[in-house]
Amino acid sequence: MLKPTPVLLHKTAPQVAQEIRACIGCNECLLACPALAEPITIDVLNRETLRGEISQPVARFARDCYQCSACVAPCPVGLHRDAMMMWLKVRLLRQEGEE
Ligand code: SF4
Ligand code: SF4
Numbered sequence: 001m002l003k004p005t006p007v008l009l010h011k012t013a014p015q016v017a018q019e020i021r022a023c024i025g026c027n028e029c030l031l032a033c034p035a036l037a038e039p040i041t042i043d044v045l046n047r048e049t050l051r052g053e054i055s056q057p058v059a060r061f062a063r064d065c066y067q068c069s070a071c072v073a074p075c076p077v078g079l080h081r082d083a084m085m086m087w088l089k090v091r092l093l094r095q096e097g098e099e
Helices: 013-022 028-032 042-050 056-064 081-098
Strands: none
Touching: 013 042, 013 081, 042 056, 042 081, 056 081
16 A cells, blocks of 8 residues: 655755745735744745844744644645745754854
């Protein structure tokens, strides 16, 4: 019997960038998130997921994300915010390592 294909959470930077370009900014993922404790706009989150310095609110959100995937089903265009957040966590660790 064939095993089900596992969902791959770890995506490459180009794959994450492609998903972020496809984001229509509807905010449904953040509305569904149980870990978001302060207001963050999708524009800022998307930008800081990919490049530049990570601001304190986005860094706190990245640390608080516990990969529950509640953000995935509500996305009307089938994007994986959980994978984007995993990439952001990696960026945050790298940024902290450079400080
Ligand atoms: S995976 Fe992270 S961002 Fe998505 S709903 Fe869960 S805690 Fe929130
Ligand atoms: S639900 Fe999907 S399209 Fe809407 S803001 Fe989140 S990732 Fe972007």
